Amino acid sequence: MDNILLGLQSVTDPNVILFLLLGCVVGLIIGALPGLTGNMAIALMVPLTFTMPPNVGLAFLVAIYCSAIYGGSISAILLGIPGTISSFATTLDGYPLAKQGKAGLALGTSTMASVFGGLFSGAVLMFLTPVLADAALKFGPAEYFAVALLGISCITSISGDNVPKGLLSGMLGLIIAIIGMDPQNGVPRLTFGDPNMLSGISLVSSLIGVFGVTSVLKTAELCKKQETLQKVPEVDSVWIGIKECIHQLPTWIRGSVIGTIVGIIPGAGTNVATFMAYDWEKKLSSEPETFGKGNPLGVAAPESANNAVTGGSLVPLLSLGVPGNSTSALFLGAIMIHGMSTGPVFFTDHPDIIYGLFISFIVANIIMAPLGIFLLRYMKTILSVPEKLLAGVILAFCATGVFSIASNPFDVLVTIVFGLIGYFFNKFKIPTAPMIVSMVLGAMIEGNLRQALVASRGSWNFLYTRPLTLGIMVVAVGSFILPFIVPMIKRTFAKK
Amino acid sequence: MMRKTSKLALAILAGMLMFVSACGSKPSGGGTGKTAKKVNFPTKAVDLVVPFKPGGNVDMCSRIIAPVMEKSLGQPVEVLNKPGGGAVIGQTYALNAKPDGHTVLVLTSSFATNVLSGNTTYKIDSVKMIGQMCYDPEVLVVSSALGVKDYKSFLDVAKSKELLNTTPGFSTSHHICSLLYGQKTGIKFQYMHTNGSAEQTVELAGGHADVGFTTYAGAASLIQQGKIIPIAVANDSRLSTLPNVPTLKELGLDFKYGSYRGLAVSSKVPDDVVEILRDALKKAMNDENVKKQFANSGLPVSYTDGPAFEKMVREDYKGLESVKPMLKK
Missing domain, CATH: 3.40.190.10 (Periplasmic binding protein-like II)
Structure with missing residues (x-):
């Protein structure tokens, strides 16, 4: 308790408050721009914090981290372009909602769910960090493989009406995930001798191609038919009201729990959490057919999950000194530069800094809500711009955003190619979501499976001799085949 | 109403665009070029090409020394991340750039291993070393x-x-x-x-x-x-x-055995330009603040000058050739 007071004291510093606010604004804008990620923003800001007092610097970074993840949902909902992979699942229901004139509901849901997820994981971070640290180490390659499999099992449920076409799309994604250097013996695969392909196809570039460029192509096609572009969708209020909040609360809690747990496992990543949260929400729903067509719960689940990951990912960093994902690795640098080390000694040597970080984390999430609702009142008017005018600007944004990731023109080419792929998928009514999910998780599945096989000297027995692996595997297989079985059961009962 | 809102939206978009471009380039710090030198270098911003994503140890080292080198060079020193391809992309980029010394490669152990793989357009002697920043024994x-x-x-x-x-x-x-x-x-x-x-x-x-x-x-x-x-x-x-x-x-x-980090330029860069860069790095590595920040990050400074570093990297490469068959199987 004394430590929490120490943390509170550090946050009352006006500089901390100022940089929290600044961090939230920067994060929100960076997150909302397609291609620019919070990770990149933090990497560029870390050197600025070298000269700041540690509590101010960390507050600044933590605010960017939280609000950039939230900001990603804005372009996902308003434009149908997920700025980062973590807001990809939000697009599935957020964009249809915006099309129906319920952009306010979608944005409001994402705001409240994000804040809830952030606060939930913040509380876990503050009170349970030392307890959870050792659990994180229980995860070896076999367990990671099972977790990734659980993540990818959702492709059957996000395939829409046509599961075979969804599986086709998923398999194509897995093939694309093979491109690059073999993780265990360094052999280049499907790279055609081009060094740009050695590290594989950039996920963000292809994501923006499939969503951004494809939607621009579709708009271009529709421009011939004048009628369709005349209607401007109505925009409702961003504040969703207490009643809706209470209605969504169970979803938020489920999303937050999934996000926090997955966040704590080092290396599992935000992406798995959002896929899992979306998928489970759909499976638990009494009306799963409304998902993908504009169900607010389809926004609430991934948004609470991706913000819950933020807190979870800091747990292994602070308690073990091991970064849980690439963003928390940046925090490690920012902490070490001030001569402090992470791990258990951090708690005993610098309680003011670490509890200051926890309180800053929570305050950043609280600032995010009013800030988001205020800014979104203006941002949502973007919907009233006719699509054909917006399309060019979107294309320019996609190109600059993708180029800025690694200042490599090859990435822009990837975006264009995937834009065309997305367009043809659309023409043949093949869902693109399974392809994206497979591309994101393909490398994780392959890498960990092969590591596990090396560790077991080539034997597959790790699949059933390790209880944790077995447990997760069973859930994954169940989750994969459930969408086939449920209709079968329903049919059998209907006959009787 | 329609017109007004679209204008507003466009204004917001324009603002965002400006922000994007602002993210890409750091504001150039002032500095008075030292004209006393024999060659006129640097005449513009110097890029430190980091062949990895922002945020890693290599990136961090570069960002610590950049502002200090900026002071002695009198021109902005900017860190440019060119990640991917196991550092091949960034290394190729830096060595194919105009050899006027304005593009400096942050060279790590991966340079020698990439050359060893035989798939690169550059060789182990395609570089002139500026100096070693740190050395981490295994x-x-x-x-x-x-x-x-x-x-x-x-x-x-x-x-x-x-x-x-x-x-x-x-x-x-x-x-x-x-x-x-x-x-x-x-x-x-x-x-x-x-x-x-x-x-x-x-x-x-x-x-x-x-x-x-x-x-x-x-x-x-x-x-x-x-x-x-x-x-x-x-x-x-x-x-x-x-x-x-x-x-x-x-x-x-x-x-x-250990992993090393240093700076290098293309071997086509004139010697007097290389000397200016070597001086700037030496000064930066002797800066107390730099030493402290390196040590805090767990990367104690172990500076060696250009020729010594060059010798070390070549020897490392020779040693590597004996494991080449194991990497190529």
């Missing part, structure tokens, strides 16, 4: 789950069965070090390659792998917690950070 560590506390008992176990060796990735310096060590001692390992040193240390700490070579900074916290046990250091002298851990030399094995 540390042999084991998982606490292995139940081994010293080198002697480690040898007993390692010779009786093939231990599971984890690395941060295929052909990384930790992997090469293990191969060279195995070659020297005749010990065989089973290799499990992960994606980066964070994953590698977690595998060891969780007992999912037995042994590995790593550098101190990344494993420091887990070593302090006793989850990873350092057994020996592949260096001539003991590390100040691990005073109780013997060197392999003390244990009777003449084996030394």
Whole structure:
């Protein structure tokens, strides 16, 4: 308790408050721009914090981290372009909602769910960090493989009406995930001798191609038919009201729990959490057919999950000194530069800094809500711009955003190619979501499976001799085949 | 109403666009060019090309020295990240740029291993070295789950069965070090390659792998917690950070290996320009603040000048050629 007071004291510093606010604004804008990620923003800001007092610097970074993840949902909902992979699942229901004139509901849901997820994981971070640290180490390659499999099992449920076409799309994604250097013996695969392909196809570039460029192509096609572009969708209020909040609360809690747990496992990543949260929400729903067509719960689940990951990912960093994902690795640098080390000694040597970080984390999430609702009142008017005018600007944004990731023109080419792929998928009514999910998780599945096989000297027995692996595997297989079985059961009962 | 809102939206978009472009380039700091020098260099901003994503150790080193070099060069020094392709993309970019010294490569151990792979457009002598910033000796560590506390008992176990060796990735310096060590001692390992040193240390700490070579900074916290046990250091002298851990030399094995970071330019850059850059790096590495920030990040400065660094990298490359068949199988 004394430590929490120490943390509170550090946050009352006006500089901390100022940089929290600044961090939230920067994060929100960076997150909302397609291609620019919070990770990149933090990497560029870390050197600025070298000269700041540690509590101010960390507050600044933590605010960017939280609000950039939230900001990603804005372009996902308003434009149908997920700025980062973590807001990809939000697009599935957020964009249809915006099309129906319920952009306010979608944005409001994402705001409240994000804040809830952030606060939930913040509380876990503050009170349970030392307890959870050792659990994180229980995860070896076999367990990671099972977790990734659980993540990818959702492709059957996000395939829409046509599961075979969804599986086709998923398999194509897995093939694309093979491109690059073999993780265990360094052999280049499907790279055609081009060094740009050695590290594989950039996920963000292809994501923006499939969503951004494809939607621009579709708009271009529709421009011939004048009628369709005349209607401007109505925009409702961003504040969703207490009643809706209470209605969504169970979803938020489920999303937050999934996000926090997955966040704590080092290396599992935000992406798995959002896929899992979306998928489970759909499976638990009494009306799963409304998902993908504009169900607010389809926004609430991934948004609470991706913000819950933020807190979870800091747990292994602070308690073990091991970064849980690439963003928390940046925090490690920012902490070490001030001569402090992470791990258990951090708690005993610098309680003011670490509890200051926890309180800053929570305050950043609280600032995010009013800030988001205020800014979104203006941002949502973007919907009233006719699509054909917006399309060019979107294309320019996609190109600059993708180029800025690694200042490599090859990435822009990837975006264009995937834009065309997305367009043809659309023409043949093949869902693109399974392809994206497979591309994101393909490398994780392959890498960990092969590591596990090396560790077991080539034997597959790790699949059933390790209880944790077995447990997760069973859930994954169940989750994969459930969408086939449920209709079968329903049919059998209907006959009787 | 329609017009007004679209204008507003466009204004917001324009604002965002400005922000994007602002993110890309740092505002150029002032500075008065020192005209007293023989050659007119630098005449514009100098790019430090980091062939990795922002945020790693290499990126961090570069960002620490950039503002200090800026002061002595009198022109902005900017860090440019060109990640991907196992650092090949960034290295190729830096060495193919106009050889006027305004594009400097942040050179790491991966340069030699990439050349070794034979798939690069550059050779080991395609660069002139500016100098070495830091050198991290490799540390042999084991998982606490292995139940081994010293080198002697480690040898007993390692010779009786093939231990599971984890690395941060295929052909990384930790992997090469293990191969060279195995070659020297005749010990065989089973290799499990992960994606980066964070994953590698977690595998060891969780007992999912037995042994590995790593550098101190990344494993420091887990070593302090006793989850990873350092057994020996592949260096001539003991590390100040691990005073109780013997060197392999003390244990009777003449084996030394480490990963290095430094600066280099294309070999086509004129010598007097190289000298100016060497001076600027030397000054930066002697700066007290730089030394402190490096040490805090667990990367103690071990500066050597251009010619010495060049000699070291070439020798490293020669040593690597003996493990080439193992990397190419």
